[in-house]
Amino acid sequence: MATKERWGTRLGLVLAMAGNAVGLGNFLRFPAQAAKNGGGAFMIPYIVALIVMGLPLMWVEWTLGRYGGQFGHHSAPGILQSTARGRGWKYFGVFGIWANLIIAAFYVYIESWCLAYAGFSAIGGFRDTPAKEFYNNLIGASENNIFSISIWGMGVFAVCIVLNVFILSRGLARGIETVAKIGMPILILFAAILAVRGLMSQVGDEGVVESPFVGLNFVWEPKLDSLANPAVWLAAAGQIFFTLSIGIGSIHCYSSYLRAKDDIALTGATTAWTNEFCEVVLGGTVLIPIAVAYLGLSHVADPETSGFALGFLSFPTLFQKWGWLAAPAGFLWFGLLFVAAITSSLAMGQPIMAFLQDEYGFDRKRSALAFGGMLLLLAVPVAIFEQKSFFDEFDFWGGTFALVVFAFGESILFGWVFGMDKAWAEMNRGAELKIPSIFYYFIKYLTPVFLFFILAGSIFQPKAGWDAYSNALFKGEEMPAWEWSGSGVIGKILHKDIEDSSDPQKQAFNEDLKLVRTIDRLVLVGVFLFFSVLVYFAWKRRAAEGRLAT
Amino acid sequence: MNHMTLSAWVFMLTVWAIVIGCAAYCFYKLLTSERQLDDDDNEDDTASRTAG
Numbered sequence: 001m002a003t004k005e006r007w008g009t010r011l012g013l014v015l016a017m018a019g020n021a022v023g024l025g026n027f028l029r030f031p032a033q034a035a036k037n038g039g040g041a042f043m044i045p046y047i048v049a050l051i052v053m054g055l056p057l058m059w060v061e062w063t064l065g066r067y068g069g070q071f072g073h074h075s076a077p078g079i080l081q082s083t084a085r086g087r088g089w090k091y092f093g094v095f096g097i098w099a100n101l102i103i104a105a106f107y108v109y110i111e112s113w114c115l116a117y118a119g120f121s122a123i124g125g126f127r128d129t130p131a132k133e134f135y136n137n138l139i140g141a142s143e144n145n146i147f148s149i150s151i152w153g154m155g156v157f158a159v160c161i162v163l164n165v166f167i168l169s170r171g172l173a174r175g176i177e178t179v180a181k182i183g184m185p186i187l188i189l190f191a192a193i194l195a196v197r198g199l200m201s202q203v204g205d206e207g208v209v210e211s212p213f214v215g216l217n218f219v220w221e222p223k224l225d226s227l228a229n230p231a232v233w234l235a236a237a238g239q240i241f242f243t244l245s246i247g248i249g250s251i252h253c254y255s256s257y258l259r260a261k262d263d264i265a266l267t268g269a270t271t272a273w274t275n276e277f278c279e280v281v282l283g284g285t286v287l288i289p290i291a292v293a294y295l296g297l298s299h300v301a302d303p304e305t306s307g308f309a310l311g312f313l314s315f316p317t318l319f320q321k322w323g324w325l326a327a328p329a330g331f332l333w334f335g336l337l338f339v340a341a342i343t344s345s346l347a348m349g350q351p352i353m354a355f356l357q358d359e360y361g362f363d364r365k366r367s368a369l370a371f372g373g374m375l376l377l378l379a380v381p382v383a384i385f386e387q388k389s390f391f392d393e394f395d396f397w398g399g400t401f402a403l404v405v406f407a408f409g410e411s412i413l414f415g416w417v418f419g420m421d422k423a424w425a426e427m428n429r430g431a432e433l434k435i436p437s438i439f440y441y442f443i444k445y446l447t448p449v450f451l452f453f454i455l456a457g458s459i460f461q462p463k464a465g466w467d468a469y470s471n472a473l474f475k476g477e478e479m480p481a482w483e484w485s486g487s488g489v490i491g492k493i494l495h496k497d498i499e500d501s502s503d504p505q506k507q508a509f510n511e512d513l514k515l516v517r518t519i520d521r522l523v524l525v526g527v528f529l530f531f532s533v534l535v536y537f538a539w540k541r542r543a544a545e546g547r548l549a550t
Numbered sequence: 551m552n553h554m555t556l557s558a559w560v561f562m563l564t565v566w567a568i569v570i571g572c573a574a575y576c577f578y579k580l581l582t583s584e585r586q587l588d589d590d591d592n593e594d595d596t597a598s599r600t601a602g
Contacts, residue, residue: 010580010587040561047565213553220562221555262587270580273573280569432583433576 005364006257008173013254014270015180016172019343020250021275022187024110025242026283027337032307034219035288035300037235038226043280045227045236050276053450054240056443057407058272059435060414061246062264063427065255074256074354076249077535080410084417090539094531095406096249097352101371101527102398103248104164104348105378106391111341112160113138113312114334116153121316121330131316139387144505146512148386157383161375164342168349169368172257176346183339184274190336191282194329197322198290207321208293215292218301219284228474229467234457237450238400243279244272247403247410250347253354265431278340286333287311294318311337349375359538378527381520388498389516390523397524401489404458408451415444461488463496 068079076096140150464480486497
């Protein structure tokens with residue numbers, strides 16, 4: 001059954017699409033990645049990756065979505081199938097609904113933390129409670145325990161799930177678009193206020209140990225020698241992936257509600273540059289400068305310090321130095337993170353709802369409830385087990401690896417199976433912005449090659465880092481022995497990120513962790529198979545109803 | 551302000567100028583465009599074609 005939903009306005013669509021892209025990564029991940037990978041020099045591979053891979057893939061996904069929408073498809077299986085006209089692509093398209101559910105299961109959990117932190121900040125709770133203590137209570141953390149249960153943490157999580165389901169049940173224009181129209185300006189305003197206030201801090205103010213401009217310098221000082229390091233290029237490409245929400249299936253879904261002659265070139269570019277504004281200009285000016293001002297450069301420069309830890313464990317305490325502004329600042333910071341998160345999580349629900357509506361005739365409310373039910377099933381283990389198990393595994397397999405696999409597949413589909421000439425004509429139909437013809441060659445050749453290297457780089461990852469091998473080849477340094485890194489696909493499969501411990505309690509925990517991880521990988525495979533079966537029966541049903549042309 | 555090196559300023563302002571310039575240009579074109587999403591209701595609607 002085809003849905004008749006439509007976007008209300010172009011601006012609403014742009015803000016909803018930008019809301020999908022602007023997420024926690026813009027404010028927590030980007031500044032930490034930039035600082036860790038060469039400062040200003042990181043921006044060179046970052047911008048190269050944006051132009052060679054990010055923008056082309058974004059236009060590819062917009063085009064695929066709009067094209068599939070003409071056949072009444074609003075989720076990746078149908079969109080890819082109608083593009084390729086081949087039997088197997090609908091199953092590859094399962095990635096485009098599976099990944100959304102897997103990501104939503106842990107992403108909405110983080111969203112609930114933002115909500116809890118925002119509320120606690122607003123009532124001035126961090127005056128007396130250290131952020132670390134609040135965080136541990138929120139997630140129910142206890143050392144060497146495979147379970148991590150917090151009743152009130154799960155309560156806030158449930159509130160967020162209900163909120164997502166409620167907004168989704170209101171539909172595209174009245175739900176998602178309305179939230180984006182309200183949320184995006186608020187997010188930009190909150191970030192701008194924090195950035196300006198943070199940069200106004202001076203040595204001599206209470207608690208300020210360094211100028212925030214030292215932090216800004218740390219983010220932007222170009223360390224050009226880092227350009228020779230392949231790991232920096234991989235990190236930049238990875239960041240572009242996360243920030244534009246490529247390879248998930250949500251862009252396809254949103255653009256599938258456009259008409260055949262609606263512009264996608266200008267609309268797509270506008271969402272991408274809005275996201276870049278939120279990431280590069282706002283995201284790069286809040287977290288690191290404020291953290292450096294109050295914690296010092298040496299603390300922030302520590303490679304072990306992540307943007308996530310700074311944002312959740314350090315910021316609430318730092319804000320207490322801002323006097324009467326402490327509570328509002330905490331609310332602004334976690335409020336903006338919450339808005340960034342919810343506009344993204346809504347985009348994860350819509351493709352699953354669209355699939356159920358298109359293929360099984362669900363109405364909007366029923367499909368929203370079905371999404372909520374599926375989300376709840378996966379959310380429970382995320383919330384009750386220690387973060388290194390379900391939470392991290394969902395993040396890695398659904399939120400990292402699957403995106404690259406899906407994007408690589410769709411780039412081949414678009415440029416080579418659909419045919420680049422046809423694809424280019426489809427992309428430029430109704431365009432209000434002339435896409436430079438160089439992108440024709442980028443999409444056909446460069447983007448798949450770039451993605452291939454990212455995919456290979458994420459599968460085969462050495463513990464010593466690629467830079468060690470690059471130095472051995474080009475600088476004559478000693479060649480390190482090969483060992484799999486725990487952050488690569490093969491290393492993950494082999495549990496290389498869990499190190500044996502001489503402490504019996506810790507070792508027992510490690511064994512429990514390996515067992516739970518094996519279970520959650522089975523869950524991941526099971527969910528994928530579940531959607532594949534739904535796709536199989538949906539197409540049988542289409543065939544029986546005579547809704548297949550081939 | 552003098553805690554930043556010249557090269558950091560140059561990098562930051564160059565990238566900011568590119569990002570803000572592109573975003574502003576796109577929004578200008580979008581908001582001054584006379585075309586809206588519902589301009590042509592007669593074209594192919596969803597489910598008007600059938601395909602695998």
